[in-house]
Amino acid sequence: MTDRALVAAMTGRFVRARWGFRFRTRARFEAWQRRRIRSFLRRVARVPFYRSAAATADGANGRRVLGDLPVIDKATMLEHFDALNTRGVRLADALGVALEAERSRDFTPLVDGDLTVGLSSGTSGRRAAFLVSPRERRLWAGTVLGRVLDARSLRQLVQPWRPPVRIAFFLRAGGNLYESVASSRIRFAFHDLTEPMAAHVAELQAAARRGAGPDVLVAPASVLDALAREARAGVLGIRPRLVISVAEVLETETAERVEAAWGVAPRQVYQATEGLLAITCPQGALHLNEESVHIEREWLDEARTRFQPIVTDFDRTTQIIARYRLDDVLRVDPEAPARCRCGRVTAVVAAVDGRADAVLRLPAIDGRSVVEVFPDVVRQVMARGSSAYADWRIRQAGLDLHVSLAEPAPDAHAQVAASLTALLARYGCHATVLSAPWQEPDPTAKVRRIVREAAP
Numbered sequence: 001m002t003d004r005a006l007v008a009a010m011t012g013r014f015v016r017a018r019w020g021f022r023f024r025t026r027a028r029f030e031a032w033q034r035r036r037i038r039s040f041l042r043r044v045a046r047v048p049f050y051r052s053a054a055a056t057a058d059g060a061n062g063r064r065v066l067g068d069l070p071v072i073d074k075a076t077m078l079e080h081f082d083a084l085n086t087r088g089v090r091l092a093d094a095l096g097v098a099l100e101a102e103r104s105r106d107f108t109p110l111v112d113g114d115l116t117v118g119l120s121s122g123t124s125g126r127r128a129a130f131l132v133s134p135r136e137r138r139l140w141a142g143t144v145l146g147r148v149l150d151a152r153s154l155r156q157l158v159q160p161w162r163p164p165v166r167i168a169f170f171l172r173a174g175g176n177l178y179e180s181v182a183s184s185r186i187r188f189a190f191h192d193l194t195e196p197m198a199a200h201v202a203e204l205q206a207a208a209r210r211g212a213g214p215d216v217l218v219a220p221a222s223v224l225d226a227l228a229r230e231a232r233a234g235v236l237g238i239r240p241r242l243v244i245s246v247a248e249v250l251e252t253e254t255a256e257r258v259e260a261a262w263g264v265a266p267r268q269v270y271q272a273t274e275g276l277l278a279i280t281c282p283q284g285a286l287h288l289n290e291e292s293v294h295i296e297r298e299w300l301d302e303a304r305t306r307f308q309p310i311v312t313d314f315d316r317t318t319q320i321i322a323r324y325r326l327d328d329v330l331r332v333d334p335e336a337p338a339r340c341r342c343g344r345v346t347a348v349v350a351a352v353d354g355r356a357d358a359v360l361r362l363p364a365i366d367g368r369s370v371v372e373v374f375p376d377v378v379r380q381v382m383a384r385g386s387s388a389y390a391d392w393r394i395r396q397a398g399l400d401l402h403v404s405l406a407e408p409a410p411d412a413h414a415q416v417a418a419s420l421t422a423l424l425a426r427y428g429c430h431a432t433v434l435s436a437p438w439q440e441p442d443p444t445a446k447v448r449r450i451v452r453e454a455a456p
């Protein structure tokens, strides 16, 4: 694909993401999405992994539906990697490039000529690799910018006599994906999170003094929190107009602290290596990115309030993401109207609550069943006591909950133990709450406050 075609793809998507994709009713949207699914299925039929499945289904009734494809997970993806991408790239080659890039912090190497490799961030188990083509990168960039950029940045972007829009981007891994948007009108400053935070703060402060502080700040929630603390303390004088939280669960308290620092509510871009799954709209609602991704809900509770998404991504043509089960827990927003005030009819979720292993699983008091305690209720309890500590982690190992508190007040541990025990009693289960020493978090690792260790 020529550079010109790539720019056209990005601009086209930017325009559609910002002003297009409008549907009068949910039914109309779904009809449109069904057409996209049909053309996706035609495309997928040519991919080696699905060829045999296609033959069977076509023989039966001539037309396949999405439900005919198997639900796959990370293990299947890794096992059939070369048959699930349209370029025949082997997993070993993709992993080789990606791991070497992470080690050397040089993210320019590509595989098969022009493909970027993303790695799923896994603290345990094998990591999955994801291939992204230049065109897919541009579509991604067009979608994100079209959806989140504020009106003032947009004007600045199209007025060549004004300075370019400056975006400060805090990343744990490579900038290849994001550099696809760099141009004379957009300047990216990448901040590698393997470098100490103090250096980043100094760099941002120096830029702010020159009058060249970022207009847009993009970072994982925990990093936004740290920067907001410096800003409130008067150490960091940046004034971003737009603050975007990526890669981690954005807790309500963090969002409030960010807003207190810069006067803008942070927007969320829920981006997994598997795809761009949800974006906050200007009205503050977290919309599933159903214009690009079809999302099936695998319900986790009887009341149907929480689900694991099974995603099918229409935008991806290099590595096929079809009915891929993500390891994340999403919570529905029961209050969300059929049409958001922003005009969209795409589904709204209350929050992304974290990975499936952030759900505690504890024996019921009667000993006959297992009770699941979802991360949002645990977070609420921990937020209520948060004046007594600076930060917290909870790790379930067997029947024990190990609680670590940063800078705890004298009776903080006892109070947390009491409120967690009360919470579990309300859910009809129990655990032994133990106090564990606080460990300084690794700045290069994703912050996960609640983790359930796999049963041995």
Ligand SMILES: [Zn+2]
Pocket: 281, 282, 283, 284, 285, 287, 340, 341, 342, 343, 344
């Ligand atoms: Zn909305």
